Amino acid sequence: MNPAVDVTPNTDGLPGLAALSKIVGALLTFGLVAAVAGVVVSAIAWAIGSSSSNPHIAGRGKTGVLIAGVAAMLIGAANTLVTFFANAGAAIR
Template identity: 70%
Template sequence: MSVPSIDIKPNTTGLPGIGALENIVGAVLTFGLIAAVAGVAISSIAWAVGANSSNPHVAGKGKNGVLVAGAAAMLIGAANTLVTFFNNAGSSLR
């Protein structure tokens, strides 16, 4: 007994509203980048205040915030590339 071969590929014409959905996702990416910039700014301020007031807890939280916001910006910026990479990797499996 053989297993039938199924070969379905993504398309951009299968459903109405794909263009609108792409615009919404682009807006969400923009909102995420703006939030990451705000996170870096706020965390940097907390880091500076904590360091200058001899408060290591606040300074540490500020450092963590800068790293997390930077990582979030990196992931948001690389979202298209990451999805494309994993889509291509998954479609090459047989």
């Protein structure tokens, strides 16, 4: 019979883990700022395309607003998503 392997994540296994956590937090902030910029630029393109009767640019603007919104939602939910899947994986026996 093989012994069971039971390894769990810990916060003191590597030096610099606190610094890495701060870097990832800063990346989350950067991503949200970029998503806001994406919404603004896409909304401007959407408005210009609509007012100039250019459906291609208006469509690209709409798509950009949607993509930037979904990106912001995923960035905001990143911690919850990773925790959910980590817990789901840990529950598999």
